[in-house]
Amino acid sequence: MFRSDSHRSVVSSAAKLLALTAACGVIVCASPVAAAEPGHFGYGTVATPEQIAGWDIDVRGGDGAGLPAGTGSVSKGESVFADQCAACHGTFGEGEGRFPKLAGGKGTLKDDRPELTVGSYWPFAPTLFDYINRAMPMPTPHTLSADDVYALTAYILNLNDIVPGDFVADKDSLPKVKMPNHDSFLWKDPRPDTAARPCMSNCANPADIKITSTAESRNLTPRTTGPLDTMQPK
Amino acid sequence: MPPNFWRSLPVVSKSAARRNPVLARRSFLGLGAALTGTFALDAARAETAEISPPADAPWSQSLGAGVVDRPYGTPAETEAGVIRRNVPWLTAGTESSISFSPLQDLNGIITPNGLFFERYHAGRPDVDPEQHRLMIHGLVERPLVLTMKDILRFPSVSRIHFIECPANGGMEWRAAQLNSLQFTHGMVSCAEWTGVKLSTLLEEVGLKKEAKWVMVEGADGAHMNRSLPLEKCLDDCLIVYAQNGEALRPEQGYPLRLVVPGWEGNVSVKWLRRIKVGDQPWFSREETSKYTDLMADGTSRGFTWLIDAKSVITFPCPEKPLSGPGLYEIRGLAWTGNGKVKAVHVSTDGGINWQVAQLHEPILSKALTRFSIPWRWDGKPALLESRVIDETGYVQPTIVDLRKQRGTNSVYHNNSIQTWQVKPDGSVFDVQIG
Structure with missing residues (x-):
């Protein structure tokens, strides 16, 4: 009896020790900084300046950091826009079909149907360069020269009456352009902005429960059985 | 032997088709795929009474396809309508666009x-x-x-x-x-x-x-x-x-x-x-x-990254109506970017009274969580809603509450309570109440 208990306690101590060792192992591995000397794993290759230069396309909206060398005028932008952009965005940025409108909409942000354009909504001018450069023209993105992108940026800003016709966009001029809607953004999430309480019974007067809108018979819903719907724009 | 040797024997496939109207109708289903899910099953049931018990079904009296017949598995043909779908009128083209997961046909927390x-x-x-x-x-x-x-x-x-x-x-x-x-x-x-x-x-x-x-x-x-x-x-x-x-x-x-x-x-x-x-x-x-x-x-x-707590009843819903009075299980999904779902409440009267739904394991942080509650439908009009509370105590708001704070132009982050209107014929509609 005694021996057996003693044996058990040895086993249990050993188990505890093992468990402790295992736990230490886990702590070491999972600890966020313990192993964290740069190059600890040593996988991959150190990025060369040339590699970085090829992909380092981002331009910061706030201060224009990352804007490349180059320059573009409003008038040159007009002709690049006609060639590269007008098919979707319209000659004057009015937007063809359901493609985005780039100009106008000033003063509509409180309206029932606000028009969010570069002029009425975008808070930072360098973002316009960044976006055209990275994502446009849609069928052949990131193929325009920096000069062409500067020219398009200047033209679109001019379409929105933000810069004069003789404006020339470059890495110094663009960050100085103050966008009309710049000050209307709150960059800190104020949510939660509702504070409902979980009432469980008699939470409302039945007479007050009224259907205010229904999707029935609105004819906006594509079918959800059979082949894909090809419902046309409304 | 070719992979489908036994199936390809004319006598086997012919007799299988003769005895099995479902198989005979397969080409129709495959082409049109107009009938899916519940509807396809109902139609099949109506036409295949002869293979219901006590009869033995043809697939019970024939040899099925072998392994690697489909080396990468695919859903049953009768599920052909369970697909991502888009709203064609919403965007200029499909390249800068969205498609929607068929939540009405999914069960569990994992999306295929x-x-x-x-x-x-x-x-x-x-x-x-x-x-x-x-x-x-x-x-x-x-x-x-x-x-x-x-x-x-x-x-x-x-x-x-x-x-x-x-x-x-x-x-x-x-x-x-x-x-x-x-x-x-x-x-x-x-x-x-x-x-x-x-x-x-x-x-x-x-x-x-x-x-x-x-x-x-x-x-x-x-x-x-x-x-x-x-x-x-x-x-x-x-x-x-x-x-x-x-x-x-x-x-x-x-x-x-x-x-x-x-x-x-x-x-x-x-x-x-x-x-x-x-x-x-x-x-x-x-x-x-x-x-x-x-x-x-x-x-x-700006920088409104968090997905606030949200829930929705996935059965019944407009795509999955009720088929007459009786006992049903209301089912749904709840989720929150704030961690775990703490509770889900369900109302059948437009939010006047609520009951605590059962949450189903696993309840994981920042993952979909299943809920359900039994409901005996008396065949009368009903307004079904679900309301989630997350582990921070945040309660899913109504659309009226959200509009009070944000108006109607914000596009994003609508995490409001969804109301499904049930009509006496069992059909279900997306409505808003106020």
Whole structure:
């Protein structure tokens, strides 16, 4: 009896020790900084300046950091826009079909149907360069020269009456352009902005429960059985 | 012997078709696929009484297809209508657009990979994993270029998380518009993601002390980019290469994507190719002109990343009506970017009275959670609603509450309570009440 208990306690101590060792192992591995000397794993290759230069396309909206060398005028932008952009965005940025409108909409942000354009909504001018450069023209993105992108940026800003016709966009001029809607953004999430309480019974007067809108018979819903719907724009 | 030798014997297939009207009708179903799910089953039941008990069904009296008949499995033909769907009138084309997951036909918390909702900004790129690279640079000690093989060597983790587009429900701010669970809520999906913790990679490159923000960028034509605060990157972000056990689907970012748990889907950049560490946010187009919330007073909220708690009843719903009075199980999904779902309440009278629904395991942080509650429907009109409370105590609001705070123009982050109207004939409609 005694021996057996003693044996058990040895086993249990050993188990505890093992468990402790295992736990230490886990702590070491999972600890966020313990192993964290740069190059600890040593996988991959150190990025060369040339590699970085090829992909380092981002331009910061706030201060224009990352804007490349180059320059573009409003008038040159007009002709690049006609060639590269007008098919979707319209000659004057009015937007063809359901493609985005780039100009106008000033003063509509409180309206029932606000028009969010570069002029009425975008808070930072360098973002316009960044976006055209990275994502446009849609069928052949990131193929325009920096000069062409500067020219398009200047033209679109001019379409929105933000810069004069003789404006020339470059890495110094663009960050100085103050966008009309710049000050209307709150960059800190104020949510939660509702504070409902979980009432469980008699939470409302039945007479007050009224259907205010229904999707029935609105004819906006594509079918959800059979082949894909090809419902046309409304 | 050819793979389907026995099946291809004329006598077997003919007699099977003769005895089995379902098989005979297969070509019709396959072509039109007009009847799916419940409807297909009902139709089949009506026509196949002769194979119901006591008769033995033809598939019980014949030899089925062999292994590797379908080396990569596919759903049953009768499920052909369970697909992602889009709203063609919503966007100029399909390349910069969205599709919706068929929540009405899904059960459980995991979205099958082929049904995970899609969001593209420049179409779905076909990325060669051999050529794909992840570059990490900026305010780091040791900028790196990693191949997929390199990334697979890092310590790996698996986590189950939902991803929701913040525009899910965006068409319902003003009024009930789309009579469909798929189209009102289908821009949420949930998967098990496997990959490397972003914190592991950031430690490997070594952060400089000025580091505060991280820009992530895709390899697609949009070169989609977003800014993330470093704190979130070090907390729970994942760089993943696998989804539900297999390689990511091209639609979800093959071969590599970011998963930012609990935050709006747009920041979980797909086809991830670059991570740049900086000291300020970038204010990219996707976080200024898009994915910002326009308030009624003309001001806008930016960096509204969190997906607030939300729930929806997935049965019944407009696509899955009731078939006469009787006992039903109301089922649904709840989720929150704030952690775990704490409780879900269900009302059948438009929010006058509520009952506590049962939550089903597993209840995971920042993952879809199932709920259900039995309901005996008396055949009278009903207004079904669900309301989630998350672990912070936050209660899912009504659309009326949200409109009071934000107006109707904000597009994003509509996490309001959904109301389904049940009519005496069992049909279900998307409505709003006030």
